[in-house]
Amino acid sequence: xxxxxxxxxxxxxxxxxxxxxxxxxxxxxxxxxxxxxxxxxxxxxxxxxxxxxxxxxxxxxxxxxxxxxxxxxxxxxxxxxxxxxxxxxxxxxxxxxxxxxxxxxxxxxxx
Amino acid sequence: xxxxxxxxxxxxxxxxxxxxxxxxxxxxxxxxxxxxxxxxxxxxxxxxxxxxxxxxxxxxxxxxxxxxxxxxxxxxxxxxxxxxxxxxxxxxxxxxxxxxxxxxxxxxxxxxxxxx
Numbered sequence: 001x002x003x004x005x006x007x008x009x010x011x012x013x014x015x016x017x018x019x020x021x022x023x024x025x026x027x028x029x030x031x032x033x034x035x036x037x038x039x040x041x042x043x044x045x046x047x048x049x050x051x052x053x054x055x056x057x058x059x060x061x062x063x064x065x066x067x068x069x070x071x072x073x074x075x076x077x078x079x080x081x082x083x084x085x086x087x088x089x090x091x092x093x094x095x096x097x098x099x100x101x102x103x104x105x106x107x108x109x110x111x
Numbered sequence: 112x113x114x115x116x117x118x119x120x121x122x123x124x125x126x127x128x129x130x131x132x133x134x135x136x137x138x139x140x141x142x143x144x145x146x147x148x149x150x151x152x153x154x155x156x157x158x159x160x161x162x163x164x165x166x167x168x169x170x171x172x173x174x175x176x177x178x179x180x181x182x183x184x185x186x187x188x189x190x191x192x193x194x195x196x197x198x199x200x201x202x203x204x205x206x207x208x209x210x211x212x213x214x215x216x217x218x219x220x221x222x223x224x225x226x227x
Contacts, residue, residue, distance in 0.1 A: 004153070041221075042202050043202070045217075098170075104152075104153055106124050
């Protein structure tokens with residue numbers, strides 16, 4: 001059974017601080033996606049990473065896919081209250097359409 | 112509205128009743144996925160459908176649950192004889208093309224099902 005473990009489960013920090021959240025597995029994935037979900041809404045895709053070692057930037061968010069394609073991290077620089085939400089990682093094995101999901105990191109940025 | 116539309120947003124049923132959840136995919140999308148999410152958990156795949164076909168229902172309980180995506184109209188997730196454990200948020204996602212590596216899925220805002 002492939003599992004995606006996200007850490008920390010919960011993070012509350014002050015506006016302006018930096019943070020990193022992680023998504024780890026013992027399985028190798030063909031691709032990994034990060035989503036953000038706000039209360040009462042569906043997940044919104046932030047980024048897809050495919051190549052081992054790949055780094056993608058989205059404004060203040062930096063996503064990295066591990067060299068072995070088993071893990072990923074999301075780093076937020078100078079966090080803002082608008083970054084508050086549930087950050088979910090989801091991954092595919094081979095070309096299977098099924099996404100395996102982590103339980104998410106609940107992030108709160110205090111003004 | 113170009114997004115994935117789910118209705119109702121909230122549904123309350125008593126134990127033993129039937130629940131019908133609807134999903135209209137994005138315009139032009141012919142692939143639909145249903146997921147279930149419990150509080151403080153990630154999403155769990157239930158079923159993948161293309162127009163008039165169930166491609167993969169391996170994540171859906173074999174009893175009481177069924178799904179369809181007719182040629183015309185929305186996809187329907189049907190839960191018969193609901194039990195308290197069916198309470199969850201059910202999300203629908205759609206994609207544009209055939210199952211494809213990294214094909215993005217676009218999510219609706221979900222139906223929150225509560226069983227009394």
